[in-house]
Amino acid sequence: xxxxxxxxxxxxxxxxxxxINLAKKFGGEIISADSRQVYKGMDVITGKDxxxxxxxxxxxxxxxxxxxxxxxxxxxxxxxxxxxxxWLVDIVEPDYSFNAGEYASLAHQVNExxxxxxxxxxxxxxxxxxxxxxxSSLPLIRIPPNFPLRKKLDKMSREELGTLLKTTDLKxxxxxxxxxxxxxxxxxxxxxxxxxxxxxxxxxxxxxxxxEKDDLLFIGLRAENDILYRLIDxxxxxxxxxxxxxxIQKLKDTNYDFxxxxxxxxxxxxxxxxxxxxxxxxxxxxxxxxxARRQMTWFKKEKRIIWFDITNKNYLAEIExxxxxxxxxxxxxxxN
RNA sequence: GCCGAGGUAACCAAGGUGGUCACGGUGCCUGUCUGAAAAACAGGUAAUGUCAGUUCGACUCUGACCCUCGGCA
Numbered sequence: 001x002x003x004x005x006x007x008x009x010x011x012x013x014x015x016x017x018x019x020i021n022l023a024k025k026f027g028g029e030i031i032s033a034d035s036r037q038v039y040k041g042m043d044v045i046t047g048k049d050x051x052x053x054x055x056x057x058x059x060x061x062x063x064x065x066x067x068x069x070x071x072x073x074x075x076x077x078x079x080x081x082x083x084x085x086x087w088l089v090d091i092v093e094p095d096y097s098f099n100a101g102e103y104a105s106l107a108h109q110v111n112e113x114x115x116x117x118x119x120x121x122x123x124x125x126x127x128x129x130x131x132x133x134x135x136s137s138l139p140l141i142r143i144p145p146n147f148p149l150r151k152k153l154d155k156m157s158r159e160e161l162g163t164l165l166k167t168t169d170l171k172x173x174x175x176x177x178x179x180x181x182x183x184x185x186x187x188x189x190x191x192x193x194x195x196x197x198x199x200x201x202x203x204x205x206x207x208x209x210x211x212e213k214d215d216l217l218f219i220g221l222r223a224e225n226d227i228l229y230r231l232i233d234x235x236x237x238x239x240x241x242x243x244x245x246x247x248i249q250k251l252k253d254t255n256y257d258f259x260x261x262x263x264x265x266x267x268x269x270x271x272x273x274x275x276x277x278x279x280x281x282x283x284x285x286x287x288x289x290x291x292a293r294r295q296m297t298w299f300k301k302e303k304r305i306i307w308f309d310i311t312n313k314n315y316l317a318e319i320e321x322x323x324x325x326x327x328x329x330x331x332x333x334x335x336n
Numbered sequence: 337g338c339c340g341a342g343g344u345a346a347c348c349a350a351g352g353u354g355g356u357c358a359c360g361g362u363g364c365c366u367g368u369c370u371g372a373a374a375a376a377c378a379g380g381u382a383a384u385g386u387c388a389g390u391u392c393g394a395c396u397c398u399g400a401c402c403c404u405c406g407g408c409a
């Protein structure tokens with residue numbers, strides 16, 4: 001059986017620490033499932049919890065064709081935390097628009113690579129869509145963005161977009177709910193997908209990443225909101241004190257446009273000159289609270305997750321026992 | 337003590353000839369989501385300082401009181 005361990009949950013619950021511990025215990029490596037930590041130079045504010053002196057180790061360069069990364073803007077590889085490789089962090093520059101489809105492809109390749117090398121792949125992260133893209137079959141996610149089309153559609157109002165979608169593909173429109181119909185991005189994406197299928201249906205890659213041979217274990221870390229908020233607040237304060245301002249300055253000095261998608265990471269755009277430390281921290285914390293809530297609405301739908309409350313004293317031991325049984329226990333059974 | 341300004345949800349805050357009053361933002365809660373997802377979007381929550389008066393009707397007008405802020409003493 002092909003084992004893949006998934007550790008998910010909202011921010012500030014200790015996913016990375018748990019992942020590293022389990023990796024040490026069971027001979028695993030981490031596949032980051034974090035949409036912001038893929039960007040180089042965005043470290044303090046995104047909470048990239050990697051050994052500071054660990055260099056990026058480029059790997060799998062020979063697999064370029066498989067990776068579908070001919071654009072050479074993406075480097076596949078890992079950095080270390082406590083000696084454990086953490087894959088898919090620092091793989092692109094902040095001015096690159098990374099996305100879920102690319103993530104799915106890369107994470108899948110890394111997963112295969114680790115499996116071939118008898119490592120336990122451990123996907124760790126809080127980006128629901130990325131985890132879903134890796135662990136479920138989402139063929140449409142591989143239809144690439146059509147930037148010229150997006151640019152054109154960007155000028156249209158929601159009403160116009162809605163009308164356009166209705167006339168292009170009424171079924172698609174009817175499947176969308178009220179929230180999505182009012183969401184310009186979703187409308188644009190829907191139109192983009194419809195056109196891609198219309199133009200080139202044969203080349204839509206529907207190959208599934210996972211098969212019935214895959215044995216997945218989902219571990220979720222959670223806490224009640226009020227407790228979670230306190231943990232988040234503490235983290236935000238630490239990030240502020242650990243050089244968030246310097247990181248902003250450095251990125252500004254590199255002349256990155258703060259309108260880039262990468263800068264939607266919480267904590268960057270609130271950093272206007274007028275803000276005092278207090279107002280910045282307050283805004284930043286609230287953004288993180290809301291984010292954690294949104295993460296939970298995503299994860300609540302994933303029924304495969306086995307949840308552990310981090311205020312429960314024994315949760316780490318329980319997880320370790322569960323993973324051990326799943327990973328080594330079944331392996332023994334296979335041999336008999 | 338006197339003078340001035342003011343008290344609208346957990347916080348900030350708009351209003352209006354007296355007519356089911358109650359804009360908006362933040363928070364908080366819930367949800368949507370198959371290549372921007374830490375994005376984008378949807379729904380919800382909750383208020384007129386206290387007491388009296390005028391009036392068919394007061395958040396709005398009058399008075400007293402309480403409280404806050406500023407100035408004078």
